[in-house]
Amino acid sequence: xxxxxxxxxxxxxxxxxxxxxxxxxxxxxxxxxxxxxxxxxxxxxxxxxxxxxxxxxxxxxxxxxxxxxxxxxxxxxxxxxxxxxxxxxxxxxxxxxxxxxxxxxxxxxxxxxxxxxxxxxxxxxxxxxxxxxxxxxxxxxxxxxxxxxxxxxxxxxxxxxxxxxx
Numbered sequence: 001x002x003x004x005x006x007x008x009x010x011x012x013x014x015x016x017x018x019x020x021x022x023x024x025x026x027x028x029x030x031x032x033x034x035x036x037x038x039x040x041x042x043x044x045x046x047x048x049x050x051x052x053x054x055x056x057x058x059x060x061x062x063x064x065x066x067x068x069x070x071x072x073x074x075x076x077x078x079x080x081x082x083x084x085x086x087x088x089x090x091x092x093x094x095x096x097x098x099x100x101x102x103x104x105x106x107x108x109x110x111x112x113x114x115x116x117x118x119x120x121x122x123x124x125x126x127x128x129x130x131x132x133x134x135x136x137x138x139x140x141x142x143x144x145x146x147x148x149x150x151x152x153x154x155x156x157x158x159x160x161x162x163x164x165x166x
Contacts, residue, residue, distance in 0.1 A: 006123060007052055012036055030131035037128040045124045053117040057110060064106040071098055 012033050013026040036044055 006120065006127070007048075008033075008124070009036065009048070028127070028131075030134050033128055033131045034135060037124075045121055045128070049117050049121040049124070052120065053113055056113040056116075060106055060109045060113065063109075064102060067102045068099060071102065 008028065012028055014029040014032075016025045016027055018024075038044075
């Protein structure tokens with residue numbers, strides 16, 4: 001799953017504008033991402049993925065209900081020209097076959113939604129892990145820079161103290 005396809009809360013993004021001001025990019029801030037992922041008991045990712053999944057399932061349920069309702073209306077109004085017995089048999093058989101197809105397609109859509117939820121959750125967890133690694137590498141490098149600054153400051157203070165003492 002591409003980072004651009006992930007659905008993440010908007011507060012995790014940092015807006016970055018090019019120097020000329022014509023291009024604006026939205027970048028995921030690593031510190032905000034890690035902080036968000038660790039929120040509560042650390043189940044923010046699971047909560048987000050379940051919310052998206054439930055929204056997809058509700059959409060699929062609505063589609064299925066509407067399609068079955070449409071089939072029922074077609075069944076009631078179809079074929080006034082045929083013999084009543086033949087028409088009833090054909091209509092009932094066609095209605096049940098088509099209804100089964102709709103139910104089967106809805107179940108397939110639900111299974112696909114579950115798979116997407118699992119894939120989305122794994123992709124976010126991978127992104128959080130990468131953000132943690134980035135932060136730790138960045139802080140380690142920053143700590144090395146700070147240590148060099150402290151050593152230079154101590155050397156300067158020692159030089160000044162030596163100059164004043166002599």
